[in-house]
Amino acid sequence: MFLINCPYCGERDQSEFKAGGEAHIERPKQPTELSDDEWAEYLFMRKNIKGIQFERWNHAHGCRKWFNMIRDTSNDEIKLIYKMGEKPPKG
Amino acid sequence: MSQNLRVKSSNFIDETSRISFKFNGKTYYGFKGDTLASALLANDIHLVGRSFKYHRPRGIMTSGSEEPNAIVQVGNDKAITEPNVRATEVEIYNGLEAKSQNCWPSVNFDIGGINNFLSPLLPAGFYYKTFMWPASFWEKYEIAIRHSAGLGRSPTKPDTDIYEHRYIHCDVLVIGAGISGIMAAKTATKNNLNTLLLDEKNELGGMTIYQNSEKFKIDNKISSEWLNDEIEELNKLDNLEIKTRTSVAAYHGYNYLLARENLTDHLSKDEKENKVRQRLLKIRAKKVIVATGSLERPLVFNNNDRPGIMLSSAVKKYADYYGVICGKNNIFFTNNDTAYESAISLLKKGINVHCIIDIRENSNSSIVKEAQDLGLKIYWSHTIVDTHGYKRLKQISIMELSKDGQSFANSNKIVLDCDCLGMSGGWTPAVHLFTQSGGKLKFREKDQVFIPNKYQSEQVSIGSCNGDFELDEIIKNSSDILKDFLKIEKTGFDNINVETSKETSKKNIWLLPSDKIVGKTKPFVDYQNDATAKDIKLALREGFRSIEHVKRYTTTGMGTDQGKLGNMHALGIIADTTGVKMGEVGTTTFRPPYTPLTFGTIVGRNVGEYFDIFRRTPMNDWHINNNAEFENVGQWKRAWYYPRGNETMYEAVQRESKATRESAGILDASTLGKIDIQGSDASEFLNRVYTNAWSKLGIGKCRYGLMLNEDGMVYDDGVTTRLGENHYIMTTTTGGAANVMGKLEDYLQTEWPELDVYLTSVTDHFATATIGGPNSKKILNKLIPDLDLSDENFPHMSFKEEKIGKINCRIMRISFTGELSYEINIQASYGKSLWEQCMDAGKEFNITPYGTETMHLLRAEKGFIIVGQDTDGTMTPIDLQMDWVVSKKKYDFIGKRSLYRSDTMREDRKQMVGLLTNDPNTVLEEGAQIISELNQTPVKMLGHVTSSYFSPNLGKSIALAVVKGGKNMMGKKLFIPMEDKTINVTVVDPIFLDKENKKLNA
């Protein structure tokens, strides 16, 4: 059970949070301009990495805020948490 | 009963307090402080159970939670009897009743014992191989196998005991209160860390607390006395919580642990009355110190399982701690020094020890010398090749080992008499919790043990679970590790003087040789599952290589003891047989719980009506008082229908439906999700989340909206009302409310943070009564006489803010039934009063309360969908023939692009249609499949029925269905094949009633 440091509330138990899939997938601004394949890429294709993964999390039973998390899926170590809209660190 | 098997030397047993208990129906006596195991041994009872597969007689083998054999059923009350309890962990109390398991008709005469003689026919994988064919016979085999196997009996009545959960947050959690655990708890506490110390036993101090040998001294005191003083000091410290009888079941990531605290299992019936029995502790610790100690291993030799064969440390504990003599004529069998400590302890109490059989060539440690000085006979380089005695050990046969330990130096066999054999195969660090937390092990070649290597979280292992077995090493290394881990200068144990007997040699022979061929021997590795070394070798011959596969095929390590005793032997035998290094074979995965948990502990107080949360509307009491049946919708309890007298559900729903269409009905709609939407971009936001356009909706007007997922599939629907320029109230389906709220927040925060929009869930703030039917206008007029209800002033799909009496309410003229109807929303606390006023005002019009079932029927007549019943996450609005609600003009909304994917534009997608049965009295089954050809193989399935009712207002059966290409099938005849008949149906428009909306605008 993770202990997650919500950027707005502080450390809380995992049971208060919802995982929201891969982070930094931006909704296309002009969907109608996209081909079926391009739209499908946005809609369906997600990475499932063993190792460092960028994820979205939501403090669903708390402040309801979304934020980003970098997590090592092989050992569940949370490397970094940063707010929505902030850019992920390089490297 | 005599207690002549007691020595007068125990500090832990209260001999003045005699306790009576029953075992297998017979009354025995023990003393306060005894476990069931120690009390039985004091009464000269070793035989307590039968093994799982061969039903061999088995005795008490250990003194702790690793016990594989002495598994008993405690209590005979149908509600609280408990199977699979280890006799070594049961503390006796007056009135305790326990009995043997896995034996029939009795432990002394067991019919299943015949399996023992049939055992050449029952090798590893026997059940898999034999009973899989023919498959139809499996049911018959299973009955026979289940009858002769089976571990104990489950309670047959609901548990009457009380359980609870408790959350604990601490700076430091110390698991295990042996010598290193005590050192850790004291050090942490003295450094102002809020500390929790847990131990599964009822007493602190682990094995050291009854160590009375002069050979082991700390600070010039005998080790047990020193530790006693430490514990006394510990008890005086603040900042420290100590819990005994508390076993850590699971160690999860981020130092989250679950422990079971046993509060009343050691008390008599009267004493435990109304008290919490067990408590599940949910612990979040900043730092964890694992001090779980180590487990002594048996030795694997032919017939190493007879009652009377025990671990050497158990024989010692029964004598030193419980004052119980396990045998009158004892022999020890060892590969290390432990058995010498046990033997010396027995000798000093005047208990007869015949000899020690040691597979090592020699040892000159001080403890071995002490044994020799006491005149103890030692057979060096010898091994036991067989044991004798059926229900109790009588004799052993020994032979001298060859130099390599794999065969014998000569053919001489010595037979020795004994009634108790204490064996020691060395010690295995208890690394179970460490690995559960994600920690990785390393193999120490020198003495062949797996010890903690890489730490995952803020944790550390100390003492023998970390591979330190000598007293001086335990104290020095624990102290050093604690300083580093807690970042402190000193521990108070830094320069302490320790005297110990150093072990000079160890020798592991994982499978000891026998003079018989392996196939004729029974060297048990896993006692509870009757897995022998022979089974492991068979599995390897049959091609199994991975330890995980060998484990499952032979069931080694799969009993309630989870391989605590035999895992290392299994690994050793695999390594020896395959020529792979032991460290490379790896271990099997240790999974929680470390010791079994009761279901009661896991569930805690969440039983009966507290099992799940219920949400009830403010009108709930009225529904109950008026005989409503309830339906669960999400977490809500919704009124389903209101039967009168002996009415069935069908009859009640027919009556409610007819009354509503003919005059007036009333529905509690409080459960619909309500989201308050405000902000200067509220209209733009709705444009993006709904399929239709919102900017031009006038203030005070309502509009139906359909919400899609990004994949174009219908997600939710509901009516949204514009309350002001920048203010809307959205309604959602009852079950979808929370998810819709979450989805809208997601888009607002992550995709469109530039929008000025604020969302508030107000579902629970309002109670909603919907009155519908031709007379609803008259009823509302009685409630609010001043309100002009004309179509000009208050048309369909509009909203008024009014007062009923002095109370503000929001009224929407909207309809889910096709009838003229008004949805009255009022502050939740006035909900019941509103409902009663509606009932009073409607009395003269025979206003009829109706539940969800009638609501479903009425809307089906009108062809309105229910998201989740008529849709299943694969239906687009086009599939639902709801093109009218999808804006062609809007550039974008959630899911729009997906409506133009080649797949969503297929003509042959399942589409929503109406179905009429040729016989108007035949009602279809929801979920029934639809076909177009009767004699087709395989038959092509076109779709299924989603909603189906007998409509009292139309006098015929109606149904909604999804059918491939259904849009272009109007008038087509289709078939519904049922088990006993085929039903003929015709495809029709899904709107069955008032297509012109005359009723709505009446």
Ligand SMILES: [Zn+2]
């Ligand atoms: Zn938060």
